[in-house]
Amino acid sequence: MSILTKIKKCRAKKKSKSVALQIRMISMIDVVFLLLIYFLLTSNFRAKEGYLPISLPEENQQTTTTRMVEPLDVTVTSITDGQCEITLGEGDIIFIDNDFGKLINALKEIVTTHGRNASDPIKLKPAPQSQWHHVVQTYDALWESNMTNIIFSISQ
Amino acid sequence: MKRLSVFNQTEHSGQFNMTSMIDIVFLLIIFFMLICQFIVQENYTVDVPDEITQAYTPDAINANAITLSVYRNPDNEDHILYAVKAKRYDPQSKQYRNSPPTLFLDMAQEIKTIRQKKQTGLIHLRADKSIAYHYVHKAMIALSQAGIPSVQIAALKNKQQ
Numbered sequence: 075m076s077i078l079t080k081i082k083k084c085r086a087k088k089k090s091k092s093v094a095l096q097i098r099m100i101s102m103i104d105v106v107f108l109l110l111i112y113f114l115l116t117s118n119f120r121a122k123e124g125y126l127p128i129s130l131p132e133e134n135q136q137t138t139t140t141r142m143v144e145p146l147d148v149t150v151t152s153i154t155d156g157q158c159e160i161t162l163g164e165g166d167i168i169f170i171d172n173d174f175g176k177l178i179n180a181l182k183e184i185v186t187t188h189g190r191n192a193s194d195p196i197k198l199k200p201a202p203q204s205q206w207h208h209v210v211q212t213y214d215a216l217w218e219s220n221m222t223n224i225i226f227s228i229s230q
Numbered sequence: 231m232k233r234l235s236v237f238n239q240t241e242h243s244g245q246f247n248m249t250s251m252i253d254i255v256f257l258l259i260i261f262f263m264l265i266c267q268f269i270v271q272e273n274y275t276v277d278v279p280d281e282i283t284q285a286y287t288p289d290a291i292n293a294n295a296i297t298l299s300v301y302r303n304p305d306n307e308d309h310i311l312y313a314v315k316a317k318r319y320d321p322q323s324k325q326y327r328n329s330p331p332t333l334f335l336d337m338a339q340e341i342k343t344i345r346q347k348k349q350t351g352l353i354h355l356r357a358d359k360s361i362a363y364h365y366v367h368k369a370m371i372a373l374s375q376a377g378i379p380s381v382q383i384a385a386l387k388n389k390q391q
Contacts, residue, residue, distance in 0.1 A: 099248055106255050113262055123278055124285030125354065125382035130374050150363075200363040206300075207359035209366075210279040210385055217284040226370060 126213060130226060145195035145225065146184070150212050152204040160212060163188075170208075174215040181219040192220040199227050274313060276301045279359040282385035294350040295382075296341060300357040300369050310365045314340045334368055338375035345376070356384040 149161040156172045168180050184190060196216060200209045216224055276299055296315060303309035312319040314337055320326065326333040345351060353373060357366045373381055 099252065103248060103252060109259060121386055122287060123384045124287040124387050126282060126285050126385055127380060127382050129380050130370060202364035204363045206357050206361050206363055206366050207279045209363050210282060210383060214282045214284050
């Protein structure tokens with residue numbers, strides 16, 4: 075094939091090429107990345123929280139129920155970070171240092187020695203300056219001992 | 231002598247084919263938009279108590295729940311603030327400084343109003359674990375005044391990292 079015929083063929087190919095539609099994606103990539111960066115910066119992730127149910131006394135509750143069993147008073151007093159003192163009833167004082175297992179054991183002992191049932195009422199009386207964390211951990215320990223009849227004393 | 235190929239029409243130029251990357255970026259955006267559950271404005275920074283073994287974690291967030299938050303002011307950690315959903319209450323403000331009981335009456339009224347609108351009685355109490363109990367106790371008084379019999383304390387089952 076001569077050089078001239080080759081050139082003619084290439085020119086014919088060029089002419090017969092259809093014009094392809096081109097979409098310029100550069101701006102869209104910019105916008106998409108801006109959106110991504112915006113969502114990454116503004117999203118504020120929080121750990122999925124669980125819940126512990128508590129029951130509060132209703133205000134203006136005039137009916138007084140006579141209980142056959144005196145509620146067991148549980149007093150919580152925080153000493154330092156991680157340490158707190160829990161008083162069960164009138165005598166037993168338990169010193170907790172980040173380990174509420176001792177409380178669970180003491181509660182089980184009370185159930186067996188004092189003849190109390192797990193369904194008997196418990197009155198939770200945290201000291202005003204006690205840490206909320208210690209109060210909730212005490213509540214959790216009571217629930218773990220199946221003592222779910224817990225009352226928070228509400229006084230104004 | 232080598233012949234130069236005049237008819238070599240393909241010019242190799244460095245080009246990135248961006249089509250696949252755009253697909254992946256869109257997939258990522260759609261994924262984040264579907265999994266994110268937005269909590270409107272009431273997501274205050276609160277370190278709730280952790281290592282609470284009996285805490286029950288629901289499968290989905292209850293959008294009808296009323297959140298009562300007791301948290302430390304991020305600008306001044308000794309200053310405790312309250313919030314009913316997105317509405318903040320500052321005990322140190324002019325309005326409440328001289329009459330502290332008004333604060334809890336207002337909070338109780340707000341809770342009653344929201345409860346009537348949403349027809350829900352579910353309350354989530356989110357309190358910072360390092361806060362003294364008497365601050366949370368006051369929030370409980372507000373709930374008691376609003377006639378809320380049952381409340382759920384927000385807590386984490388595992389240790390917070």
